[in-house]
Amino acid sequence: MVLKDFNLEMYENENLVLMGKSGSGKSVMIKCLVGLMEPDSGTIKVLGQDITKLDRTQMDELRAEIGFLFQGSALYDSMTVRENLEFPLRRHTKRMNIKDTDELVLEALENVGLAKTIDLMPNELSGGMQRRIALARALILKPKIIIYDEPTTGLDPITAKEIIELMTSVQKRYKTSSMIITHDVDCARVISHRMILLLDGTNYAQGTFEELSTSEDPRIRAFFK
Amino acid sequence: MAESFPLKKNLYSFFAEIGALSKFGARFFKELFSRPFEFKEFLRQCYQMGNKSLLLVGVTGFILGLVFTLQSRPTLEEFGASSWIPNMISISIVREIGPVIIALICAGRIGSSIGAELGSMKVTEQIDAMEVSGTNPFKYLVVTRILAATLMLPLLIIFGDFVALIGSALVENIKGQVSFMLYFNQVFSALGFRDLLPATGKSFFFGFAIGLVGCFKGYNSSKGTAGVGRASNSAVVYTSMLLFIIDFIAVFLTQLIYG
Numbered sequence: 479m480v481l482k483d484f485n486l487e488m489y490e491n492e493n494l495v496l497m498g499k500s501g502s503g504k505s506v507m508i509k510c511l512v513g514l515m516e517p518d519s520g521t522i523k524v525l526g527q528d529i530t531k532l533d534r535t536q537m538d539e540l541r542a543e544i545g546f547l548f549q550g551s552a553l554y555d556s557m558t559v560r561e562n563l564e565f566p567l568r569r570h571t572k573r574m575n576i577k578d579t580d581e582l583v584l585e586a587l588e589n590v591g592l593a594k595t596i597d598l599m600p601n602e603l604s605g606g607m608q609r610r611i612a613l614a615r616a617l618i619l620k621p622k623i624i625i626y627d628e629p630t631t632g633l634d635p636i637t638a639k640e641i642i643e644l645m646t647s648v649q650k651r652y653k654t655s656s657m658i659i660t661h662d663v664d665c666a667r668v669i670s671h672r673m674i675l676l677l678d679g680t681n682y683a684q685g686t687f688e689e690l691s692t693s694e695d696p697r698i699r700a701f702f703k
Numbered sequence: 704m705a706e707s708f709p710l711k712k713n714l715y716s717f718f719a720e721i722g723a724l725s726k727f728g729a730r731f732f733k734e735l736f737s738r739p740f741e742f743k744e745f746l747r748q749c750y751q752m753g754n755k756s757l758l759l760v761g762v763t764g765f766i767l768g769l770v771f772t773l774q775s776r777p778t779l780e781e782f783g784a785s786s787w788i789p790n791m792i793s794i795s796i797v798r799e800i801g802p803v804i805i806a807l808i809c810a811g812r813i814g815s816s817i818g819a820e821l822g823s824m825k826v827t828e829q830i831d832a833m834e835v836s837g838t839n840p841f842k843y844l845v846v847t848r849i850l851a852a853t854l855m856l857p858l859l860i861i862f863g864d865f866v867a868l869i870g871s872a873l874v875e876n877i878k879g880q881v882s883f884m885l886y887f888n889q890v891f892s893a894l895g896f897r898d899l900l901p902a903t904g905k906s907f908f909f910g911f912a913i914g915l916v917g918c919f920k921g922y923n924s925s926k927g928t929a930g931v932g933r934a935s936n937s938a939v940v941y942t943s944m945l946l947f948i949i950d951f952i953a954v955f956l957t958q959l960i961y962g
Binding site for chain 2: 514534548552565566
């Protein structure tokens with residue numbers, strides 16, 4: 479069992495950062511949130527709906543309200559950038575015409591500053607660009623919640639800073655609630671409204687970045703060294 | 704005593720694998736008959752598997768016909784039976800050698816490509832991304848690929864058989880001065896429904912096996928790039944074994960039905 483007696487609430491327009499050691503259950507937790515994994519017991523309510531009681535169709539409808547940025551971007555290799563962005567659109571908005579689809583794709587790409595890459599394949603993009611395109615894909619349905627799984631991992635400091643700025647501007651523009659899993663203290667400092675530290679499968683401590691980073695508890699301090 | 708443990712473990716994992724594969728196959732049939740059907744992806748897979756295998760199957764078939772005739776000719780000539788070459792070659796190729804060789808070639812080409820593609824999609828979380836996008840990845844990736852392989856393999860085998868016969872006819876034309884017209888007249892008079900039907904029937908099962916094992920291995924590949932390689936490799940190995948088992952069952956049933 480990775481998570482035990484784990485409780486978490488997330489509020490509207492909030493940027494919630496989760497930090498924890500590798501294997502502390504962060505990824506399991508976010509996978510449970512979008513129905514990629516099922517909890518052994520307990521309740522998970524997303525936007526007021528208990529996801530453990532939803533059928534596949536209801537879960538898919540709920541997933542349209544949740545954007546997910548994967549750690550490795552997870553862009554579809556065999557599709558162009560345009561097709562990558564169209565993919566969730568076609569699944570959730572079946573009657574949308576080509577013109578409207580194109581406009582939405584272009585808008586999402588402009589929001590991440592990569593409109594020119596529309597016809598490129600993912601393998602023609604740098605790691606930072608792939609992460610931005612993945613963010614554009616996560617945003618295209620204008621979700622209420624965005625989940626970021628280690629958004630700056632594997633990026634150089636400059637690109638990581640650009641991604642953090644992008645996340646901040648996205649949150650302001652779309653008024654989304656964001657859950658960010660990260661080991662990056664700089665990312666947490668810039669973006670978090672509230673932080674939760676996971677230790678041994680439980681939420682060991684929570685508070686603002688300032689509160690936690692100045693804590694006297696050595697187990698908490700270890701995260702900020 | 705200690706040596707018996709690996710055997711026990713291997714046997715256990717073998718049967719566990721068979722069980723998991725059967726479950727995977729059952730899920731395929733369940734998902735196949737539920738809406739929506741991913742028609743566009745299915746067509747794309749048919750193109751990928753069919754059109755892009757044509758050259759390989761064509762070259763293999765042509766050389767198969769060529770070599771088979773070149774090797775058989777001296778022996779048959781020795782017995783004064785060279786006029787039976789078209790009959791013998793066509794029946795051998797259409798009934799047995801063509802389907803099995805082309806299916807093995809396709810197991811390498813299609814099975815490994817499915818295993819590697821799905822394996823790398825799994826490792827790079829693309830399958831999870833699909834699920835989160837509100838798409839059933841099993842339906843989108845697995846059902847379309849298994850169905851495309853099932854339908855494309857018979858077509859590839861028919862094409863390969865035909866090219867093999869052209870190769871054979873070419874040898875007969877050069878070495879035995881037999882015209883193409885005469886060669887194919889003899890071929891078509893030698894072949895009957897009892898040759899064509901079982902061969903076509905088993906080729907559907909060959910295609911199904913290639914698609915099923917490739918998807919099973921790729922979809923369930925363990926994390927990491929080594930897992931992708933393993934998925935691709937074992938897809939080919941398992942499929943090749945399965946093809947021979949299917950072939951044996953098909954031949955056995957054909958003998959039972961036609962005597």
